[in-house]
Amino acid sequence: MKITDVEGIRLRLPEIREIGDGCQDILIIKVHTDEGIVGIGEAHSNAVVSQAILDAPMCSVSSSGLKRLLIGEDPRDINRLYDKMVKKSVTPGRRGAFMHVISGIEIALWDILGKSVGLPVHRLLGGTRRERIAVYASDLSPGTPKAAVALAEKHVKNGYKAVKLGWGQLGGSIKGDAKLVGDVRKAVGPDIDLMLDMGFPVPLDDAMKLGRMLAEHEVFFLEEPLAPDDLPGWAKLTAVSPTPIATGEKETGFRPYANLIDHGGLRIIQPDVARTGGIAETLRIATYAEARSVRVIPHCWSCDVLVAATLHVIAQLKECPYLEFNVMDNPLRTQLMKEPLRPKNGIIEIPNKPGLGIELDEKTVAKYRWAG
Numbered sequence: 001m002k003i004t005d006v007e008g009i010r011l012r013l014p015e016i017r018e019i020g021d022g023c024q025d026i027l028i029i030k031v032h033t034d035e036g037i038v039g040i041g042e043a044h045s046n047a048v049v050s051q052a053i054l055d056a057p058m059c060s061v062s063s064s065g066l067k068r069l070l071i072g073e074d075p076r077d078i079n080r081l082y083d084k085m086v087k088k089s090v091t092p093g094r095r096g097a098f099m100h101v102i103s104g105i106e107i108a109l110w111d112i113l114g115k116s117v118g119l120p121v122h123r124l125l126g127g128t129r130r131e132r133i134a135v136y137a138s139d140l141s142p143g144t145p146k147a148a149v150a151l152a153e154k155h156v157k158n159g160y161k162a163v164k165l166g167w168g169q170l171g172g173s174i175k176g177d178a179k180l181v182g183d184v185r186k187a188v189g190p191d192i193d194l195m196l197d198m199g200f201p202v203p204l205d206d207a208m209k210l211g212r213m214l215a216e217h218e219v220f221f222l223e224e225p226l227a228p229d230d231l232p233g234w235a236k237l238t239a240v241s242p243t244p245i246a247t248g249e250k251e252t253g254f255r256p257y258a259n260l261i262d263h264g265g266l267r268i269i270q271p272d273v274a275r276t277g278g279i280a281e282t283l284r285i286a287t288y289a290e291a292r293s294v295r296v297i298p299h300c301w302s303c304d305v306l307v308a309a310t311l312h313v314i315a316q317l318k319e320c321p322y323l324e325f326n327v328m329d330n331p332l333r334t335q336l337m338k339e340p341l342r343p344k345n346g347i348i349e350i351p352n353k354p355g356l357g358i359e360l361d362e363k364t365v366a367k368y369r370w371a372g
């Protein structure tokens, strides 16, 4: 089997809002083969930049666009092609957007392999450790405790057993953020897991205070209160915070996670499969984390391509309490698949059809396709 084309498909909502929703302008990747099998992936990044990374010509031995590296190759040689893409783009790549696009391609290669043998990706990875998983409802935080309570109550009523509030209007004052969480805790009771995602960094002193204040409300984790690269800050915060600290959604490749675990003291890491290098790289990160008793709860905040890829990864994890599930209303999330991946009563099934187990709804693709 040979790769004949790597197609970037940009999908964009008619109106882009300046909010923490990374699923408004996305790049779906289709890897075409001479046997008619098409693999689907997603690069969770900036779609225009990702398209350029896909299509760029060779500039030097270590600076190449990615598509040209794959044409004529056997798509089933996933690890070798991953190494080739990383090596040949290492000068402009190494971290960030190049790794996001490599991730999207890698996911599509797994989809091809699964479809070529008629098995779901999780079966190819060694079989699943679970057939379904609880999800946490992940939503943008309103600015007032009253609105946050109403939002959390709505998700609990819809069957979710865990709710994360993030970004939105958090970060104004840590006392305000702690009160918001306290009011939500009072409203939903002790049996619902609550998470808080700051999104943007606050001063280290504030992060430490927040970690202490949230403990009173039994918060499951406090996410990204510091800058992604602030290893000394993470080390100081994790040393004193009684609330577990989580981070990692903006990292790419294996080494940053090893550093967060070994030098930052993180007990929860959140690799994003469509950013960090794809399915196999996420599992390499997970193996390292599990050997150090660190939890992996992947970041998953885009369309159903990422949801499917993440579920196949989660199927392999020794321990994982939740899939992050984006509950915002957005047609690129709710209408992109012929059979959308949706939880029932807060539980979602691991896809069981060949490959990723998803099929794009081409009508939705045509509606939101953007060539501008």
Ligand SMILES: [Mg+2]
Binding pocket: 166, 197, 199, 223, 224, 249
């Ligand atoms: Mg986050």
